[in-house]
Amino acid sequence: MAAYPSQPKPFALALLLMASLVVAVAGKFNQDVDITWGDGRGKAFDNGNLIALSLDKASGSGFQSKNQYLFGKFDMQLKLVPGNSAGTVTTFYFHSQGSTWDEIDFEFLGNLSGEPFIVHTNVYTQGKGNREQQFYLWFDPTADFHTYSILWDPVHIVFYIDGRPIREFKNMESIGVPYPKSQPMRMYASLWNADDWATRGGLVKTDWTQAPFTASFRNFKTKACIWFKGASSCSNSTNNQWFSQELDSISHKQLKWVQKNYMIYNYCKDTKRFSQGLPQECTVINKN
């Protein structure tokens, strides 16, 4: 396994440039989100700063952001379901409305005790996904909180774990690939049962004798353009330089390190599935 490259300097410049344009939120977690389903299975603790979602045989649970966003950097700290979590899926994702929605997904597929979780990522544009990349983790995601981030700007979408980029989806409109840039999205989080597909492709079922299963969320941090009544909180700004930040060379190294050592599935390599030809963007993605 490759040695881990030196520490990132995450977004220092970008944040500086963004500072005056975007609305930074560090309020109480449970005031920024609504627990929307699960009939009491989602609960706030620690003075409203931590939300625990639980799942039992009858139902899972979930919450969503009050705000809608059009671009931003979003951090969430998660501690995943400990012990035997096979069959469970914990999610942290962004989603717009309507039948041609855009979506950016982090999903965490549970496993038997001691077996690795899978981090499943996907990007939907105009209602179409099929852009999965999956990873193992380089730590035990159930022992502690770790930070999972999504950067979404007009240039690219970047998935980060503890500040290290694991996936970049570039704006490839120039070669005809739709890019999410005009539909505001809300943040969603959930814990649910997906034992028909989640663990070893559905072979390992949820063990309900272990229920309730619990995943914890805290420190939802946003530096984002908030969408309100048809306008963006960033729309009056002329200083949009943070929108065009590319990954620097350190981030590129980190991305390569994760992809080389921990990526277990990449749709752009799946010529069996796409026997009629890989999606158009794969020409760019496979070059990187």
Ligand SMILES: *[C@@H]1O[C@H](CO)[C@@H](O)[C@H](O)[C@H]1NC(C)=O
């Ligand atoms: C669960 O563990 C098995 C065996 O190590 C592994 O093949 C699989 O990728 C792991 N993760 C999931 C979510 O199935």
Ligand SMILES: *[C@@H]1O[C@H](CO)[C@@H](O)[C@H](O)[C@H]1NC(C)=O
């Ligand atoms: C943007 O400009 C419009 C019209 O000049 C103004 O009404 C609105 O308050 C401004 N929004 C922000 C976020 O500055």
